[in-house]
Amino acid sequence: MAKKAVIIYGPPGSGKGTQANLLAWTKSFIHFDTGKYLESVVRDPELQNKPEIKEQRQLFDSGRLLDPPFVLKVVSEKTKQIAKSGYSIVFSGSPRTMFEAFGEGKEKGLVRILEMEYGRENLYFIFIDIPPEEAIGRNKTRRVCSVCHLGILYSDETHNHKTCPICGGNLRIRTVDNPEVLSTRIEEYEKRTAPILAELKSRNYLIIKINGKLAPHKVFEELEKKLNF
Numbered sequence: 001m002a003k004k005a006v007i008i009y010g011p012p013g014s015g016k017g018t019q020a021n022l023l024a025w026t027k028s029f030i031h032f033d034t035g036k037y038l039e040s041v042v043r044d045p046e047l048q049n050k051p052e053i054k055e056q057r058q059l060f061d062s063g064r065l066l067d068p069p070f071v072l073k074v075v076s077e078k079t080k081q082i083a084k085s086g087y088s089i090v091f092s093g094s095p096r097t098m099f100e101a102f103g104e105g106k107e108k109g110l111v112r113i114l115e116m117e118y119g120r121e122n123l124y125f126i127f128i129d130i131p132p133e134e135a136i137g138r139n140k141t142r143r144v145c146s147v148c149h150l151g152i153l154y155s156d157e158t159h160n161h162k163t164c165p166i167c168g169g170n171l172r173i174r175t176v177d178n179p180e181v182l183s184t185r186i187e188e189y190e191k192r193t194a195p196i197l198a199e200l201k202s203r204n205y206l207i208i209k210i211n212g213k214l215a216p217h218k219v220f221e222e223l224e225k226k227l228n229f
């Protein structure tokens with residue numbers, strides 16, 4: 001089967017990270033978490049003498065966005081490396097900016113790079129559709145294992161659990177999910193992601209919408225169908 005490149009978008013709390021993990025665990029995709037990867041690059045002790053890295057690290061530590069050209073360079077290099085290694089790839093919530101997605105002038109954006117590496121027919125854009133109020137509710141009740149980062153869905157059975165069913169680590173509310181931070185994330189998401197989806201449509205890419213109100217395993221069933229598994 002041809003290798004695929006999948007980009008999953010959706011508001012915070014829509015479960016896009018979970019869906020990307022399910023593709024990684026059951027279909028051998030590489031889930032390229034670009035945020036985590038960028039953090040590891042700017043914090044790499046061996047790179048700290050590079051002025052460019054120092055600059056980006058300062059931005060990172062002050063909680064600001066890294067420069068889009070830096071992000072695009074680092075992310076596209078890694079993406080090409082993953083593609084060359086023969087794996088399917090899935091992104092959750094990135095590329096985050098128009099520049100990262102579409103580039104500028106001679107600089108190719110990630111969409112074009114994926115198209116060249118995987119072929120346009122193997123490139124899928126997924127939108128997990130869930131009303132913001134529902135996403136907020138989920139974010140409030142979701143707990144995450146402090147050790148393995150497993151997310152625990154809220155249910156009558158699980159809401160009293162204090163420890164992770166997989167590794168026994170303590171469960172905690174994700175710090176980024178406090179209400180203020182969350183509303184900023186939702187605003188950011190609307191400001192930055194909506195234009196990317198609009199631009200993709202205007203370039204005749206198909207955006208596959210999946211109902212995000214369903215349980216994650218149901219959403220995944222839909223996703224598998226849409227990806228022709």
Ligand SMILES: [Zn+2]
Pocket residue numbers: 145146147148149150164165166167168169
């Ligand atoms: Zn755990």
